[in-house]
Amino acid sequence: MADINRGTTGIALPQEVSSEIWGATVEESFFMRAARQLRMPGTGVSINTITGEPVADWVNETAAKPVSTSTFQKKTLVPYKLAVIEPFSNEFRRDLPGLYAELVRRLPYALAKKFDETIMGTTAPGTGFDVLGSATAVGIAGKTFKGMVAALNSIAAAGGIMDKIGLSAQGMALVMGATDENGRPLFMADASEGSVGRILGADVMTSKALYKAGTPNILGIAGDFSDAVYGTVEGVQISVSDQATLTVGSGESATTLNMWQQNMFAVRAEISVAFAVRSASEFAILTSTAQS
Secondary structure (H helix, E strand, C coil): CCCEECCCCCCCCCHHHHHHHHHHHHHHCHHHHHCEEEECCCCCEEEEEEEECCCCCCCCCCCCCCCCCCEEEEEEECCEEEEEEEEEEHHHHHCHHHHHHHHHHHHHHHHHHHHHHHHHCCCCCCCCCCCCCCCEEEEEECCHHHHHHHHHHHHHHCCCCCCEEEECHHHHHHHHHCECCCCCECCCEECCCCEECEECCEEEEECHHHCECCCCCEEEEEECCCCCEEEECCCCEEEEECCCEEEECCHHHCEEEECCCCCEEEEEEEEEEEEECCCHHHEEEEEEEECC
């Protein structure tokens, strides 16, 4: 899954730790769970997405059969590097299982959060990486069921089928609190999973990174994920060093950490990843705007 580079600290992270960090990153990210994974080379890859289906028709006996073909569009996925460096005090060396647990706890969330936030925004790391922040915004506050139907209609109008919904914690709280005119819950929680299982036939998942405060607040996203893919080159790469000098912050507030001088070491985690969808119009951004 990933290469482990032995640093000058003498700490060699076991292969299973890197694999666990990668697996936990996927579990933390809504888009990695919702989209199909594609292994890709570091230079990127071109894929074909179907934009039109062949059309059948009725014919008379012995008559010529209609000829119809699918239409395609070619999309290029380009991976971009996502990285984080986490410094630790040397006290973590006294208990390596504790270090491994802390790495698995911290790093996956940092990587997954940035990946999801980027896709939910309007600025991509570069060409060949799709973002969905400009998709149609649909308010789901107030009349929540009506808002969800509006999202479904928007996606359907673009030729998609709403098959997955991602909700932030705030969005989940709004959905769980939605009631009909008699005060009865509109959406029931799955007791075994502790969440809403499906809404209007679409699977529901949660992620903290799907929330963005603003006017209005962004609460989540819904869409057709059948043609959504994320590409990875080689999983998570891990490097450990106690000889590095780290710059924390920027500008006048920047501070310097000298690993050797301050009895510290740092762990660097990075992945090369890409994301693409057939069309951003097949998605709807769910907001705190009230439905009339």
